[in-house]
Amino acid sequence: MQWWSVSWTREPTCHGSVATEPLPIEVPGERPNAESDDDHWRCLRVRFLVPLLLLAASCSSAGVAAPVRAGSDGEAPTQLSISLYVVDDADGGPTSPLSSRRSLPDIDEIAEQMRTIWDQAGIELIIETIARIEAPGGVLVDLGDGDTSSFLAAARTGAISIPDPATINGFYVARIGTANGVTPFGTRLFFVADDPSVPDERVSSHEIGHILGLHHTLEDPGRLMFSGTDGTNLTDPEVVVARDAAQGILDGVR
Numbered sequence: 001m002q003w004w005s006v007s008w009t010r011e012p013t014c015h016g017s018v019a020t021e022p023l024p025i026e027v028p029g030e031r032p033n034a035e036s037d038d039d040h041w042r043c044l045r046v047r048f049l050v051p052l053l054l055l056a057a058s059c060s061s062a063g064v065a066a067p068v069r070a071g072s073d074g075e076a077p078t079q080l081s082i083s084l085y086v087v088d089d090a091d092g093g094p095t096s097p098l099s100s101r102r103s104l105p106d107i108d109e110i111a112e113q114m115r116t117i118w119d120q121a122g123i124e125l126i127i128e129t130i131a132r133i134e135a136p137g138g139v140l141v142d143l144g145d146g147d148t149s150s151f152l153a154a155a156r157t158g159a160i161s162i163p164d165p166a167t168i169n170g171f172y173v174a175r176i177g178t179a180n181g182v183t184p185f186g187t188r189l190f191f192v193a194d195d196p197s198v199p200d201e202r203v204s205s206h207e208i209g210h211i212l213g214l215h216h217t218l219e220d221p222g223r224l225m226f227s228g229t230d231g232t233n234l235t236d237p238e239v240v241v242a243r244d245a246a247q248g249i250l251d252g253v254r
């Protein structure tokens with residue numbers, strides 16, 4: 001499966017941006033997964049009201065998921081590779097205010113906690129690489145304004161060199177507008193800002209939930225997909241959706 005091989009037309013995101021050029025990241029399938037935790041109420045109104053209500057209805061009798069289900073009946077976990085990058089300002093260096101203040105050991109720790117969170121769904125995150133990369137200062141200024149399009153364009157053209165990209169790719173950056181985390185629509189990548197208002201591993205895992213087709217819930221703050229909390233639980237229906245999505249990615253059908 002080629003990281004750059006499939007073009008995908010970007011649709012408007014909940015940030016209101018509209019790009020007409022194809023995305024560099026291969027993500028067939030239609031999922032309304034682009035929004036931030038900080039402006040999710042607006043997103044819900046605009047894009048997610050109906051699917052949210054459907055999801056809420058489907059989950060109303062399910063309750064909070066047990067810690068481990070998938071795989072407990074002998075079913076093998078679904079393995080997804082993931083690469084995580086700390087992004088520095090190529091023009092100003094690591095001390096630039098546009099560079100992330102995170103260290104690689106920080107990301108190692110986040111990755112292990114993410115693996116634990118997704119383990120409950122029978123999805124095993126396989127770490128492909130954890131590395132520092134550099135992006136042009138102008139790209140990071142745009143990200144700071146909440147606009148991910150120039151980062152995606154720079155990644156596609158090679159202006160940002162991304163070593164060992166995996167099935168899912170996370171970028172830890174200084175700022176993304178006012179959001180904790182963002183998953184651009186129709187991609188398998190996410191951004192996480194420095195100093196999010198909820199735990200780092202929770203933001204990262206929440207964004208992976210969007211990549212795997214999950215929407216926000218208003219039911220229970222203990223759930224991973226309740227926006228803006230430290231909840232990490234997944235319901236049984238969410239596990240089914242996420243595992244189906246993960247398998248679809250592996251099979252090349254989404």
Ligand SMILES: [Zn+2]
Binds near residue numbers: 040206
């Ligand atoms: Zn979200």
